[in-house]
Amino acid sequence: MKNPIRLALLAAFAAQPLVASAFTPEDYMAWFNANQSAQPQFVDGDVITYDKADLIRPFTPAEYQDIQIFEGMEVKIKDAGDISPPDVYKKATEQFAGTATIASDGALENYTAGRPFDPATFKPGAEDGWKMAWNWNFRWQLAGLSVGEVHWVWVRAGGEHSGHEVMSEAGGKYKPFYTGGGSFERVLTGPYRRVMFSHRSDLPETNYKVNNGEGFAKGTEFREYTGFTSPFDIAGTAFLILRYDDPRKSDDSWAYIPSLRRVRRISVEVKSDSLLGTDHTLEDFYCFNGRPLEHDWEYVGTARTLAVARSRNANAVFYGPNGWAMLDDWALRTVDVVKQIPKRSNHPYSLKFLHIDRETGECYHSNAFDKAGKLWKIWQLSKLWSEDPHAQEQVTNWKAKVTPPGTRFSIFQSINVMDVQNNRGTLVPTRGIAAPATDLDEVKKLLDVNYLTEGR
Amino acid sequence: MKSTLRALSLGASVLSAAVLVAPSAEARILIDALGGEVKLEGYLSSEARANVGNGEAYLNQWIQRFELNAEVNYEDVGIFDTLSFVTVVRPEFDAAYYYGDSIGHGTARNAGGTSYMGDTFTYDNAPREFGGFDIYQNVRFGNANFGGGNNNAIGDENRATGNHFNTVGRPLNMTGGLSKIVTNGFQNPSWLTNNFETILNRAPGQGKYSPTNANLGGFSGAAVTSQMELNCIRCYDLDDDPLDVAMNNTGSSGRLYPFRELYADATVGDWWFRVGKQQIVWGKTDFFRMQDLVNPVDFGQHFFFDSFEDFRIPQWIASAQWKFGNIGPTTDNAIQFLWNFDEFQRVGLGNPSQGWAHPFSKDISVFAMYNTFFAVEPCVSSAVELERSQKAAALGLPGGAFINDNVCGSRGPNDPRSPAGFGSPAGLRIDDRPDWELGNTEGGLRWEFRLGELHIAASYYYGWNDTPVFQYENINVMNTGLGGFQPLGANTAANLGLGQVDCTVSDLTGGIISGHPFAGFGGALDPNGVCPQASLGFPIQVMNPTAAIGQIAANGSQDAAVDSLTGEVSTISDFAQRAIAAKDATLFYRASTNALTGGHVKMSYKQSHTPGLSFDYFEPWSGIVFRVESSWTFDELVNNTRKADWVDKSDIMKWSVGLDRPTFIPWLNKDRTFFLSMQLFDTWFMDYEGDKHSGYLTDEHNFITTFFYIGNYMRDKLKPVGFVVWEEASNSFVFGQNLEWFIDNHWSIKGGLHMIWGGNENFRQDAGPYHSFAVPSTGGPSGFGGTYPFQELPLGVARSGIGALSNNDEVFFQLKYQF
Structure with a gap:
């Protein structure tokens, strides 16, 4: 009778709000301050199970502990090794060190390529907050991320999902990735592509810009396409965002609406709005995908946290009582923590904390608080190392584009958000992922506004 | 409403059963076949619409629909970088229409129901169509006193008994008017009420479709409610089989079977080609079409309440677009050339017997009925001719011998004559649409580009005006x-x-x-x-x-x-x-x-040149997207009742300004914005002539304001959508509100309502040569009792604009399964 009782207790636990009482930014800072200099009591290769969970609490953000720690957990400790960016990025960082500056409004000026600022010199406060934000913005991405298939899985705490169609689709090929509990409400599918056009460390010969900054690349930091192919009611919907190189210039955004068969210019207010009902906004992708100048920034300090920085799986594998914990290797990483404070009074968040890897510049964890100052959402991201052999499965099994050898890119594997106030989340595993080289002709076709009308 | 509830439960059962017995479907079916990747997706739906605006509630439409979108995609085929073949098939069936006699309102299949515009066809409310020249000898409709003093007594007796016949129970004339087909013994009286309805006889201040106004006289009309084949050359929708109407396979809807859309897509470098039956959508405005004029639309299925994608009529078109990047200060340049080589299709107004047939569809039915029954030579039954000849002989009048040629059918099996006929030209003779020939095909181009903050589209189209003139x-x-x-x-x-x-x-x-x-x-x-x-x-x-x-x-x-x-x-x-x-x-x-x-x-129709220009602009401080669109059509045919033949030409400028803003309203929804959109639209007749009741059919400017919102709850699974439209010239309004619940990836249900009101301030227009068809009034000037010159029929409905469709308020419910 033990197991049924245990399951019942787990179910009751799962049905409760993930954080029993209101979790505030002060609570987060209390964990941060208490554990900034904590030393790990585990070693490489250890598998942390429920009875040893206390070992990882200092290195797991307080708000994420209820998700990471549960009976049946398996957190394997594995050092990520050298996952630093390639030499071209390091070279550009070195070459242009000290040239970038922050204007009075927070805009980045005199920046060319590489990491703009050295985080080792940062001190808590707004000034270095801006520097951290721009370091994040111009982390190493080569030409940008390409995803053949994004799944947006709407999960609700409790229950199970064995009967959901995604478990049997295509002969059950997704089943191994969605283990554990949690009920699935809806699954959206679609491709994604981002292309960076400027500040490209890999293009010194063309002034660090695609096509020397002429033509399609002119004045552009990046273009980003997010599409949806199913279910039928949203099939064909696509968003195109154009981020200008001028940090003070607002994005331009368009959406293709299938029922209108027309491209519609959309307001950038949409970026801070839920994306098609998921718990993400367009601004939340990657941890933060918005314009730095639309927010205020404060550098908080460094922490050491566990993260899936170098996944042992080609694709994200979920488990746990609610199906949103990650079954993978967890590396202890040094992260810079920065606080993001939206400037707009009608922004749904009051603030976010972002954990940004000191070495790679990638983000593995963030959280957001609502206007009342209560914890609302938690993001956990996983990365696949481009140089690992199993990364090739993206090409062989998922028809990904080819990531050139030596790219040394922490490829975006998944971003998973948990809405703790509503006991639900959205898993966003990606498949067919790559950081391909720029084929300008191909990119022009995909990321041209006029391409959207070709959609069906 | 019982029939509505029964229909809804039947629909849910049928749909559920279909889904249960169908193989389990994934969200989108992908198959490796035909040498490429075949994608299949679509939906099954059942939607019931009940009319609640006409004093009684009845099931107006109950549409079962299946849509399949299929495409097969290839890469690197010959010169093509990508090559796709796409088709959309969408059979549907309106059970309320087809089985109207048992579950609907019975506007089809001789069931006798009337539409939202109609009353039961009687002598009282359509005396000329019913009894021809009887009205001139019946003082009930005039104060003339013809042929002797006892006509007042006849009139008094008829008013008392409800009988428009004379004291010996015979009509005053044996031919002329639809009832003479009955009185000559060729049909039963129920044939009149089962196949016709009286429309468009509204009296000022008395709402819709009341019997003849005693003070001003009325121009009534008898529209056909069944699928009776009418004599109008090349007219759409007047000879449709009930099954075709139920399946939306009418002239009005375009040729949607077997393929709604069928085209090939190909890319070669910066070129994109699409050839086949397709929709081309230009422009930036919701609800209105300025640059979006390549495909005609069908307003006769459900007015504008469905998505434009659903009632834009696909046509055979060849399109080529060249994306040529940056030129000077412009970026994202693309130019599209297209050739619409399909046969001309006018705007759809619906089969006159359908639940949402546009008022002009009724007009067409009325005047096609005139041509069918009134333009033909009169004839009588053999018994009536015998009676005539005997009376003529007894009275010593000429024509006493039996005239065999007067007898219906005496000229052979194709004898077109009818007891209803007046024997002179009357009504709608022909829908003079252009035939298919090379010179009648249409073409145009659109140049899109970005210039600074603006996204601009300039277009030009040369083609036939979709909307005809009478x-x-x-x-x-x-x-x-x-x-x-x-x-x-x-x-x-x-x-x-x-x-x-x-x-x-x-x-x-x-x-x-x-x-x-x-x-x-x-x-x-x-x-x-x-x-x-x-x-x-x-x-x-x-x-x-x-x-x-x-x-x-x-x-x-x-x-x-x-x-x-x-x-x-x-x-x-x-x-x-x-x-x-x-x-x-x-x-x-x-x-x-x-x-x-x-x-x-x-x-009549005409070809015109239509250049257009549109742009959109995002204003960051306010967060508003501004959309501006305009078009200018040169020398479009218009109706002008000040012209002897009612036709004129005018340059027409249309423009609109729209504002979109996703807006957080935290007390309503802290998680999600509301999409708010507002538009002002104007049709400006540059060569306008007229006043409120004569000349052009609308005012010089026809301003329409729209507002709509989209909300999202429960992670976008619950979507309320609402809109309001106000047409200034007619002071008419439309309000719509629906709520859709996406239960999961497959199932959704939607319910809502549409209301139309107003348009009562002005619904009259000069009746032109048909002025003499107006029923005489009891007061007013002399003559045959006087006839008020401004009538609702035939063209006055244009004055009431959107309000002409009032009394068709509806509630609806839809169940949908998508795959």
């Missing part, structure tokens, strides 16, 4: 021997050379069977023997409208005529001269009660 081919000018009916002057013999000779027959039997007040006057009316032997008829000359007014003005007839608007009395020739001098044919037509007996009309 044009008079000829009018019937009286040429009788009786003073008062001699607009061309008293020399009837000389007038025979003016236009085509014909006769408007009041009664083929000469009026002698019922003791008609005019019995025996046939010879006086027809001194030249133009009309059928022994008949009572009005000789006419069938003339071009402009020529007719000119001739009447020149011939100097002294016939008294009354301007039915002002009451002024003068001669008919004087009114004709005034019309010519003022270049305003209404000055003649509203005095033409005794001068004309209608005429033939046709639906």
